Amino acid sequence: MQHIPFLLVAEMAKTPTGKNTSGRGQRDLKTKVKTARGRTLSSTRWLQRQLNDPYVKRAVAEGYRGRAAYKIMEVDDKFRFLVPGARVVDLGCAPGGWAQVAVKRINAQGERASKAVGTILGVDLQEMEPLAGAVFHQLDFMDEDADVRVKEWLGGKADVVMSDMAASSSGHKQTDHLKIMALCEAAAYFAFDVLEEGGTFVAKVLAGGAEGDLQKLLKQKFTKVAHVKPPSSRSDSSEKFVVATGFRG
Numbered sequence: 001m002q003h004i005p006f007l008l009v010a011e012m013a014k015t016p017t018g019k020n021t022s023g024r025g026q027r028d029l030k031t032k033v034k035t036a037r038g039r040t041l042s043s044t045r046w047l048q049r050q051l052n053d054p055y056v057k058r059a060v061a062e063g064y065r066g067r068a069a070y071k072i073m074e075v076d077d078k079f080r081f082l083v084p085g086a087r088v089v090d091l092g093c094a095p096g097g098w099a100q101v102a103v104k105r106i107n108a109q110g111e112r113a114s115k116a117v118g119t120i121l122g123v124d125l126q127e128m129e130p131l132a133g134a135v136f137h138q139l140d141f142m143d144e145d146a147d148v149r150v151k152e153w154l155g156g157k158a159d160v161v162m163s164d165m166a167a168s169s170s171g172h173k174q175t176d177h178l179k180i181m182a183l184c185e186a187a188a189y190f191a192f193d194v195l196e197e198g199g200t201f202v203a204k205v206l207a208g209g210a211e212g213d214l215q216k217l218l219k220q221k222f223t224k225v226a227h228v229k230p231p232s233s234r235s236d237s238s239e240k241f242v243v244a245t246g247f248r249g
Helices: 006-012 041-051 054-062 068-079 097-105 146-154 173-194 211-221
Strands: 087-091 119-124 134-138 158-163 195-206 222-228 239-247
Touching (some): 054 068, 068 097, 068 222, 068 239, 087 097, 087 146, 087 173, 097 119, 097 134, 119 146, 134 146, 146 158, 158 173, 173 195, 173 211, 173 239, 195 211, 211 239
Parallel strands (some): 087 119
Antiparallel strands (some): 195 239, 222 239
């Protein structure tokens, strides 16, 4: 996944006078990006789309680490798995947008005194910037003992395993589809090892044919398997999310 500097996004979400344009009734200025030396045309188009994306601007205004935060919000609004007291594992958690949402919804900081306090554990290949209420570990979840270590860190099994991981793009649509589906399948097998009975697995997939094998696998292990494309997912993207609930153990 490509990333652009946070400060650049923040600046592009403002008018030349420095006023934020996110409020109602204000004209949303379209940012144009010139092709720079060393930057491909496709990269320039991606950057321009990113800078003009309303969810990117909203993420900046509301303090989220990325637009993906709204995807997990919308999925959880429908399926309600991020509940107070839940123990959650976030695979491939960088940059941390999903974890930010989980911290609030599972009451990880105990801000709602009358509700149970949850735990959010994020793992990623890269080192993560700390986030209040979450615990991050630099770990390859496909390591042989990764499931054992995660359960030790959690102090037990998880109620939710979620993954917004995407394999590095090759530029070839079918190859990329197969790569991300293989990654999703690996995440599913990891979930089988760490989930509590009745638990939930949520993962990003790409439409393209091979997702049927994953769905068949999940139906053997969960009571219900659904696919959803949240409003914040770009309409021209083939991504969608699989939500498997009621882990049979």
